[in-house]
């Protein structure tokens with residue numbers, strides 16, 4: 001069974017806030033839930049399935065209570081920042097199986113006002129063999145960047161091009177946290193945090209959240225709003241492989257082909273891509289792993305405006321992404337879906353709207369990069385594809 | 386700025402599955418799990434072989450020698466490492482095969498490079514076990530070339 005065309009994203013909403021000291025976490029969930037449902041033309045009483053990352057414990061029960069939902073299905077898969085992209089795939093599969101017809105997916109967080117804490121789990125079996133050596137979030141990504149540079153000659157200038165493209169897009173997004181375009185030189189001049197990654201190779205830390213509503217074809221037809229068709233989905237968990245870890249690629253090498261096959265497309269068919277951008281190296285590895293270019297050629301691919309909308313080789317993260325717009329809860333998967341929906345509806349900022357955008361990809365990475373890491377790929381199409 | 390070799394020595398959580406490994410570190414021995422069915426020598430220490438699914442796993446002693454597979458100079462630390470910067474976080478590829486997370490010590494952080502030959506040193510946690518870290522040693526043969 002395939003999920004192709006069996007489910008639609010009917011509503012999407014990104015919280016406009018980037019620093020929200022006066023809202024509770026539940027309030028942010030509620031605001032984005034109401035926003036996405038209003039976008040779809042639905043209400044809380046229409047929801048019969050609820051998805052979240054389970055940050056309050058015991059999955060989605062707490063927020064189902066808060067929102068007053070009557071749900072017959074919950075899913076709180078937590079694969080870090082890729083969680084929500086996985087949720088859309090799971091919701092589509094369950095809709096195709098007839099389990100429900102309106103799924104609400106929400107996420108929220110306040111790392112900007114509450115402080116970001118690197119998530120670690122002392123009871124995990126690998127903990128004792130890693131955390132005692134002082135890995136930081138940036139350090140783990142830096143290890144992948146160092147090895148990629150060593151094997152393929154990737155340069156800091158090429159990584160900086162990714163930030164340059166994101167910052168170019170962000171200037172057209174009135175809600176973006178950092179709206180000033182930067183140059184390669186700006187990135188290289190920013191403080192080195194963990195060689196070879198600089199401060200400007202890194203994503204933002206923002207409060208906020210987002211939500212999407214996934215519905216059955218029957219519900220989609222009943223709505224006035226332009227919906228987005230779910231075409232394909234893939235997931236993977238990459239790990240140490242018994243200690244034969246290869247830091248030069250991510251789980252996208254497995255999740256991407258699954259999603260593309262289900263959608264019946266190839267990377268060449270993709271008009272726009274939302275690519276997880278916790279750090280610049282994340283984007284570089286993922287564009288290679290999804291097959292937009294050969295392994296090791298990511299540096300050349302992202303250079304010379306390769307990622308800049310609307311005319312680059314692969315217009316990416318036209319909202320400014322997690323690097324310049326928003327990285328709520330330090331989990332960028334939800335905003336990746338939302339910008340892909342905007343592009344397919346023709347509702348991105350006019351300066352970065354991809355012409356005749358029919359096929360979009362949203363890819364999420366979770367946990368770390370190229371070590372123990374989740375990957376989720378979603379292929380979306382215009383309602384009439 | 387930390388003095389060379391003065392990295393923190395946080396105490397790892399030890400459980401019944403990993404006690405043999407950590408007890409050996411107190412005696413300056415780096416043990417690796419080896420599957421007696423398929424022969425795989427793997428990391429991290431555990432009693433199930435992910436290569437073949439066997440639970441017939443024995444401990445062997447590592448030579449403690451390897452090369453740097455990847456490294457980064459961390460300039461902003463957190464937790465126990467907040468005041469230890471700059472320090473080198475690395476994966477070392479042991480001669481027995483596994484790539485293990487560690488620190489490279491006893492040299493200026495900027496001097497550490499991928500491909501460099503290293504040997505294990507043990508830093509006592511004061512709690513009955515030691516952390517296996519690595520220090521540069523003279524290059525031998527072609528170990529420095531990329532695989």
Ligand SMILES: [Zn+2]
Pocket residue numbers: 420421422423424425434435436437438439
């Ligand atoms: Zn085995």
